[in-house]
Amino acid sequence: MTNTDIEQRYGFDNTSSEGGNQLQHLAGILDPHSINVLTSTGITPGMRCLDIGPGAGTITHWLAEQVGPDGRVTAIDIAPALSSGPNIGIRQEDIRVSDFDPGSFDLIHARLVLMHLPERLTVLQKLADWLRPGGTIVLSEWDCTYLNLVRHCPEGHDPSLHDLFQTTLINVLTPRGMSTTWATEAHGAMLHSGLTKVSTVVDARTYHGGTGICQLHYSNSHQLNDALLAAGMTEQQLASLRKMLLDPRLMLSGYLMHTTTGRRPAAH
Ligand SMILES: C[S@@+](CC[C@H](N)C(=O)[O-])C[C@H]1O[C@@H](n2cnc3c(N)ncnc32)[C@H](O)[C@@H]1O
Numbered sequence: 001m002t003n004t005d006i007e008q009r010y011g012f013d014n015t016s017s018e019g020g021n022q023l024q025h026l027a028g029i030l031d032p033h034s035i036n037v038l039t040s041t042g043i044t045p046g047m048r049c050l051d052i053g054p055g056a057g058t059i060t061h062w063l064a065e066q067v068g069p070d071g072r073v074t075a076i077d078i079a080p081a082l083s084s085g086p087n088i089g090i091r092q093e094d095i096r097v098s099d100f101d102p103g104s105f106d107l108i109h110a111r112l113v114l115m116h117l118p119e120r121l122t123v124l125q126k127l128a129d130w131l132r133p134g135g136t137i138v139l140s141e142w143d144c145t146y147l148n149l150v151r152h153c154p155e156g157h158d159p160s161l162h163d164l165f166q167t168t169l170i171n172v173l174t175p176r177g178m179s180t181t182w183a184t185e186a187h188g189a190m191l192h193s194g195l196t197k198v199s200t201v202v203d204a205r206t207y208h209g210g211t212g213i214c215q216l217h218y219s220n221s222h223q224l225n226d227a228l229l230a231a232g233m234t235e236q237q238l239a240s241l242r243k244m245l246l247d248p249r250l251m252l253s254g255y256l257m258h259t260t261t262g263r264r265p266a267a268h
Pocket of ligand 1: 111
């Protein structure tokens with residue numbers, strides 16, 4: 001199977017006018033959590049890492065610093081939007097067709113990628129095989145089933161617009177392969193694919209309007225403007241939603257981030 005044999009269905013586009021903003025917002029919201037978990041797995045100089053769907057590339061570059069000149073980070077994205085580095089290799093490729101020898105990596109990281117791929121279980125099995133014995137995989141995914149996310153809606157705004165935006169977004173993205181439940185299924189799937197020492201950390205925090213997750217929703221409402229309209233939201237609802245998302249008195253929770261870590265059993 002080649003890149004062109006399979007359907008490209010990913011719902012966002014790194015090359016769109018809002019694509020770069022989206023990736024920067026994701027990095028700002030999620031990097032502290034990812035770096036905490038990745039650090040706890042024990043990254044050492046010389047490691048060979050794979051970062052799948054690296055987006056802005058902030059975690060790729062952080063990993064490259066940790067593994068140093070004797071290590072290497074391979075970044076694979078259908079639409080790479082990151083800069084390179086002396087120990088970074090970037091491949092423009094669909095992970096569903098990528099191929100590596102068994103045992104090629106000490107660490108594999110993917111954040112908010114498998115949740116968008118209908119073939120996520122097949123991909124996970126490939127990733128497990130690419131780990132060396134004792135190697136680690138770290139998957140971070142958003143649970144999009146828990147949507148009670150408005151912590152405070154200031155006077156003059158309608159909190160139900162946020163709920164409408166969330167359900168419409170899901171209606172736009174699920175036909176393109178996104179799973180709302182994968183975050184809660186990854187733990188069991190890792191055990192099923194033979195990984196051991198599987199553990200999951202759940203992380204979320206709140207943000208004022210105009211920051212963090214509110215900026216991300218604002219950006220995504222522009223990137224997916226036409227699709228949201230086609231799925232039933234009106235121009236007026238989108239305009240009111242955007243106004244609310246920029247009001248600093250608003251307080252929204254981010255989605256619950258499930259970060260699941262597993263290890264390939266060590267060889268005996
Ligand atoms: C939601 S973004 C997440 C970016 C980054 N991991 C983060 O959390 O900030 C998903 C990323 O995965 C990439 N991607 C989507 N489908 C892919 C596929 N089939 N193979 C490789 N990369 C893919 C996208 O281009 C995008 O960069």
